[in-house]
Amino acid sequence: MAGEANDIVAPRGKLTRGALTGWAVLIYFFLFAPIVLLILFSFNANQYGTLPITGWTTHWYKDAFNDYQIQDAVKTTLSVALEVTIISTVAGTAAAFPLVRSNLPFRSGIRAALTLPIMLPGLLIGVSLLTFFTSTLHQQLSNQTAVIGQAVYTTPFVILVVAARLEGFDRSLERAASDLGANAWRRLRYVTLPLIGPAIFAGALFAFTLSLDEFVITLFLIGGGNTLPIYIYTQVKFGITPEVNAIATMLIAASLTISIIAFALPSAVRAARRRRRHTVPAIEASTP
Amino acid sequence: MRSRLSQYVGFAPAAVLFGVFFLAPLALIVAYSFWEVINYNVVHHWTLDNYRYFFSTPTYVTTLWDTIWVAAVATFLTLLAAFPLAYWLARYVRPSVRRLLLLLIILPFWTSYLLRVTSWTTILGEKGVLNRFLEAIGVIHQPLSFLLYNRPAVILVLVYLYFPFAALTLYATLERFDWMQLRAAMDLGAPPRTAMTRVLLPQIRPGITTAVIFVFIPVLGEYLTPQLVGGTRGVMIGNLIVNFFQGAEYTRGAAVSLLIAALIVIMLILFRKQLDVAEAYGR
Numbered sequence: 001m002a003g004e005a006n007d008i009v010a011p012r013g014k015l016t017r018g019a020l021t022g023w024a025v026l027i028y029f030f031l032f033a034p035i036v037l038l039i040l041f042s043f044n045a046n047q048y049g050t051l052p053i054t055g056w057t058t059h060w061y062k063d064a065f066n067d068y069q070i071q072d073a074v075k076t077t078l079s080v081a082l083e084v085t086i087i088s089t090v091a092g093t094a095a096a097f098p099l100v101r102s103n104l105p106f107r108s109g110i111r112a113a114l115t116l117p118i119m120l121p122g123l124l125i126g127v128s129l130l131t132f133f134t135s136t137l138h139q140q141l142s143n144q145t146a147v148i149g150q151a152v153y154t155t156p157f158v159i160l161v162v163a164a165r166l167e168g169f170d171r172s173l174e175r176a177a178s179d180l181g182a183n184a185w186r187r188l189r190y191v192t193l194p195l196i197g198p199a200i201f202a203g204a205l206f207a208f209t210l211s212l213d214e215f216v217i218t219l220f221l222i223g224g225g226n227t228l229p230i231y232i233y234t235q236v237k238f239g240i241t242p243e244v245n246a247i248a249t250m251l252i253a254a255s256l257t258i259s260i261i262a263f264a265l266p267s268a269v270r271a272a273r274r275r276r277r278h279t280v281p282a283i284e285a286s287t288p
Numbered sequence: 289m290r291s292r293l294s295q296y297v298g299f300a301p302a303a304v305l306f307g308v309f310f311l312a313p314l315a316l317i318v319a320y321s322f323w324e325v326i327n328y329n330v331v332h333h334w335t336l337d338n339y340r341y342f343f344s345t346p347t348y349v350t351t352l353w354d355t356i357w358v359a360a361v362a363t364f365l366t367l368l369a370a371f372p373l374a375y376w377l378a379r380y381v382r383p384s385v386r387r388l389l390l391l392l393i394i395l396p397f398w399t400s401y402l403l404r405v406t407s408w409t410t411i412l413g414e415k416g417v418l419n420r421f422l423e424a425i426g427v428i429h430q431p432l433s434f435l436l437y438n439r440p441a442v443i444l445v446l447v448y449l450y451f452p453f454a455a456l457t458l459y460a461t462l463e464r465f466d467w468m469q470l471r472a473a474m475d476l477g478a479p480p481r482t483a484m485t486r487v488l489l490p491q492i493r494p495g496i497t498t499a500v501i502f503v504f505i506p507v508l509g510e511y512l513t514p515q516l517v518g519g520t521r522g523v524m525i526g527n528l529i530v531n532f533f534q535g536a537e538y539t540r541g542a543a544v545s546l547l548i549a550a551l552i553v554i555m556l557i558l559f560r561k562q563l564d565v566a567e568a569y570g571r
Contacts, residue, residue: 020373023376024372032395034404034411035404050413052424087305091302094302095298098297112556121508123530123545127529128317135316136316152309213400232402236409244406248399248407251399251400252398252400255399256398
């Protein structure tokens with residue numbers, strides 16, 4: 001493992017190790033300084049959102065909460081994210097099955113093509129869809145056009161996550177269910193979905209958080225509405241304000257919460273299931 | 289047995305989504321790039337004028353090269369910063385602590401991309417943290433104005449944004465490396481440097497390639513970073529595309545978009561083999 005062979009291998013091991021540790025400290029400082037500053041300034045009384053710190057206040061949070069534009073942007077962001085999540089989870093999960101299981105010709109080619117919306121700049125998706133909506137479909141821009149644009153970008157992520165899970169799926173479990181008389185629906189409901197459920201959930205959560213944060217595609221396609229990133233963008237064009245820092249801090253708290261749930265929930269569910277599995281045989285054993 | 293067609297039914301929703309709202313718009317942009325705008329209307333005259341116009345305007349050609357240059361420098365610096373960290377994590381850190389430190393690398397990803405860019409304006413700006421700090425300790429008396437709104441600022445922020453990609457990819461390859469091989473090489477008489485370049489480097493090369501791709505390609509299409517911290521001196525190709533479309537020069541914008549898309553697709557095809565190797569190595 002890691003530590004044991006070091007000092008024998010590199011004669012100046014201690015020195016190298018010290019230098020690397022110092023570098024790591026610098027890097028973590030570099031990664032977190034901007035974020036810590038945002039949080040710090042959201043509580044700073046200084047109205048220019050910079051040093052010096054002139055006192056501590058929660059005033060900017062009150063301002064942010066009472067700003068109806070921000071309230072509006074939060075509502076739009078959440079409703080857009082919800083629609084994007086539903087579309088991409090359904091389309092992505094459905095597509096993952098044939099991608100893994102059918103004897104598809106050009107499978108690796110199709111797979112590569114599916115990652116294209118991730119690899120191409122969001123700018124391109126935004127610009128091309130904007131042109132398509134306005135010139136070909138003669139469609140007014142709205143929250144719905146933004147939803148479609150975001151879904152194009154988020155669905156490949158769901159496909160990748162669910163497909164990865166399906167690849168490790170033991171198909172004899174499904175065959176066993178069929179042999180025991182389960183029809184296609186019951187097999188899906190009681191065998192397949194519970195097994196790939198965590199992956200679908202992870203994919204959905206992925207799509208949701210990507211949508212919350214999506215900026216470029218939305219900028220081109222949203223029309224009159226404002227999602228939170230778009231609202232923040234219109235604000236910071238004229239310099240960052242303490243209200244924006246307050247929103248930033250709340251966003252950080254929110255996404256941290258979501259991520260912690262994402263990390264903790266699957267193992268919690270597994271633990272709960274294990275507990276149930278342990279209790280069920282006990283009950284059965286006591287019945288006869 | 290299921291019928292041949294029914295096994296593909298699952299593709300239907302995604303096929304509609306990608307076919308109608310991804311491929312069709314892309315095809316439209318391809319067509320646009322060969323059409324022309326007359327009196328703010330797109331006319332279906334097939335022509336190469338948009339490309340000719342782009343390549344005969346020195347500012348645009350310079351911006352294209354600058355974009356590639358910025359992406360290359362940013363990628364190099366990102367990897368340069370990320371490699372020692374990944375190496376340290378994989379070799380010197382106890383596995384239990386490692387999990388936490390890896391989580392900390394991903395953490396910035398969970399904060400808004402937009403805010404990670406804008407927070408740099410509060411650091412580098414004339415009234416920014418860095419200037420205030422340097423004034424307070426008496427190093428400078430006038431705020432430095434060269435910190436923001438130029439190309440180095442863009443590169444710095446790009447390195448900041450894409451650092452986690454590179455660090456995690458490099459870590460993933462280094463973690464699989466068996467460090468005893470270095471010892472074996474040196475027992476057989478190889479000096480440390482030779483052991484590194486002949487034993488370690490060949491084995492982690494696929495990971496390095498993947499890291500390069502994951503940084504270089506998204507940087508090519510960056511719009512927000514040059515827009516917010518680049519000013520007029522930090523313009524990249526993404527800003528050019530937006531300017532064309534906002535100025536109703538759709539066909540010219542389409543041509544530039546296609547140039548970038550072509551560049552990316554060519555790179556993906558070129559490096560496909562190496563990327564596959566990276567996957568094969570993981571198994």
